[in-house]
Amino acid sequence: MTVRGRWVLAAVTTVALLLVVVAALLRSGSDTDRPSPAPRAATASSTSAGPSVVVPGRPGESAQVRPAEEVRATASPAHNSMDTWYVRMMIPHHEQALEMAALAPDRAADPRVKALADRIRAGQAPEIGVLRAWLQARNLPADVAGHDHGTMRGMQSPEAMRRLADARGADFDRLFVRMMSDHHAGAVEMSTNLLKVGAEPLLQEFANSVAVEQNVEINRMREIVGA
Template identity: 50%
Template sequence: MNRQRASMLLAAGVAVAGAVGLIVATRSSSDSSAAVPLPSAVSEAPHRVVVPGRPGESAEVTLSDRVKAPDGVTYNGIDTTFVQMMIVHHGQAIEMAGLAGRRASNVELRALADRIGAAQAPEVTYLRTWLRARKLPETDPSHDHSTMPGMQTPADMAALRAATGAEFDRKFVAMMTDHHRGAQQMAGDVITGGQDELLREMANEMAVEQGSEVRRMAQLGI
């Protein structure tokens, strides 16, 4: 994430937190493209972890909800899981968006796909930086990425790659809408259960932005 985007995230915290409550927690009966309601966050009981000490110091045993990043920010397992899985989730959306420039027939859809890719690529960079700063792996073997909300199947992705013109446009809108709503659901988990405040602000912004993109795709009438 570049400095400009990081500053935007910090400044948007209060305003976005209020907006996301309206956008991702309710669904307007008059707008079928509004974000779906989010489930309650996954409950995670604190567990004992070993935190390495500084050079010359002993390791410390503490609870997982008291672990802090090098900058002193507290985070928990919900934060970590969200970051690790959203890197993969965003990666698929970026791939889908990249196909639109060569295959989409609708000019407005191509422009929206460019916007999606431009927004999510810096977010992936930030998420990877977040993990490196905490000496955490980018992947967790226990995660089944195929079960992530909104994740498209290999067969669906192959069909999208093979489509062109109006057929591509229809597939893209259906798949990206489902993908975005899945990302909003994942964002809801970290918004309500995570402990890293900046990460929660990022998830707020992500949910609002993707809700706007879902509505824009619906307005195209494809």
């Protein structure tokens, strides 16, 4: 499994855990409306620690059992405006990459181009789910009113996308490699910028993974062009 794949698995598990913890906290909050039981003598069971949860470890690390209250205090690390901007912009950026990759099976001639397109779809589709879950967990909308996503670095114009869809064989391969290389370079630039000014560790890991993986894919596309 790639670095990106391990990160996505860990991130999805973490998001699911956060939702479970939030639900548990909401249920416990509703219990405060019920009549309090009569006082009784303290026993070992009544003074024991509250419920515990299993916290998944980072890739390669084992899980840990921690008190729910401790998880509650650390479950939502601070994020800044750059973190939110990055997530909102990376979703449509990934979506266009998937749109381009979906054209390859029926149009590409070079099997390496088809394999690269499969890799892009396998990697970026789950990442979109992770990014959307990140916004939902923080009650943040995914859309940015009035923003033109076409101005983002690496985004391809509608005209360029039509040319790619109309191309076949070797012409498609050359155009796909050129457009996807530029598209990946934009994602690397966005991720590098986040690593400089972002605040949330979870997104720092995500951005680092995107930068590393897409640089690898850029180098593979250069090999295809040079062959």
